[in-house]
Amino acid sequence: MFRGVNGVNIDEKGRIVMPTRYRDCLQQESRSCVVLTIDTEEKCLLLYPIAAWEIIENKLAALPSFNQAARRIQRLLIGHATEIEMDSHGRILLPPLLREYAGLSKHIMLVGQGKKFEVWDGKHWEERRAQWLDEESNNEADLPEELKMLSL
Numbered sequence: 001m002f003r004g005v006n007g008v009n010i011d012e013k014g015r016i017v018m019p020t021r022y023r024d025c026l027q028q029e030s031r032s033c034v035v036l037t038i039d040t041e042e043k044c045l046l047l048y049p050i051a052a053w054e055i056i057e058n059k060l061a062a063l064p065s066f067n068q069a070a071r072r073i074q075r076l077l078i079g080h081a082t083e084i085e086m087d088s089h090g091r092i093l094l095p096p097l098l099r100e101y102a103g104l105s106k107h108i109m110l111v112g113q114g115k116k117f118e119v120w121d122g123k124h125w126e127e128r129r130a131q132w133l134d135e136e137s138n139n140e141a142d143l144p145e146e147l148k149m150l151s152l
Helices: 020-029 050-061 068-080 096-102 122-138
Strands: 005-009 015-017 033-038 045-049 082-085 091-093 107-112 117-121
Touching: 005 015, 020 045, 033 050, 033 068, 033 096, 045 050, 045 096, 050 068, 068 096, 096 117, 107 122, 117 122
Parallel strands: none
Antiparallel strands: 005 107, 015 091, 033 045, 033 082, 045 117, 107 117
16 A cells, blocks of 8 residues: 655656655565556656556456547556566666656655555646645535545
């Protein structure tokens, strides 16, 4: 389970070092292999352990090929999916095309989302987070009933 917001830097070769607390899980459960793809709704990347990605990929591949929306999602998510091996130092190379898509600069944020991470440019993350917090404080009426009943 991946939780928390972690600031990391991209080195001159385009690599990030996974925070230590996640390395063992990725090494054991995913054979040090992750999949990086784009998020279709935000300018960020999605980083999955290979086992979690394979489940999603199978579901995406099973969608009807004659449905335009399904094909679009397949093209975007599977088409951009890149399998990456984490090295013995816990480093992951972020491919240039994916870094460009998400507008990643030197400082990025890894945002734990349970079974995956979102990979954000640090400045863009700060801007979006501030916007979401503002929207949430003004839009309680738009919340699904299940969230209104949730006690934190």
